Amino acid sequence: MKYSESLKKNKDFQKVYSEKKSYANKYLVMYTMKNNTDQNRLGISVSKKVGNSIVRHRLTRLIRESYRLQEERFQCGYDIVVIARVSAKGKDYHEIEKALLHLAHLHKIIDQG
Template structure:
């Protein structure tokens, strides 16, 4: 992730949960909080309800890769926590990418007018 760091400390996650704004869709919940820096920080959470370790790490990798490929379209200076829901345990990369971009649109944290979804070649407009 070129322009981003990762959230690692529990206190940082708790701060975003308590003070950030959240939106959800079928597969993900996204919390966003401004961090007053030039970089974004991304945290990913997948509880044991999602599945075993293999499934949880696969979901985290899908979220991280979707974010990495589109990180240039996100506004900077944000702490972003993505919580994977149980229903996401067997979805494809394309569905994960679409879900992440949908939540970015709801949060108004995309900084360009037209985005090409790399996996489906669809144009998403804000």
């Protein structure tokens, strides 16, 4: 299993946004772009509109953990940016995980299993 890295730099986020390949559901928005490597890079964005820093960090941890536990199902070689919507505030782990997997399925970057 290949372990993913994090997207940290603004220019990396902007590059993924510029591809304009996104899907959204009730809680999350996901942008993807091929990165021509053998591993994924995950970026998570939670706006101040969602809540205070405690709420934002909790959502970030939920998204990261949802991805980490399902990582082996994701195809390699993608930059993935996940944006939390205001409606994601207060949701539990299972709802966030389900939303993440739904978006990955729409992008066709997840193996069935």
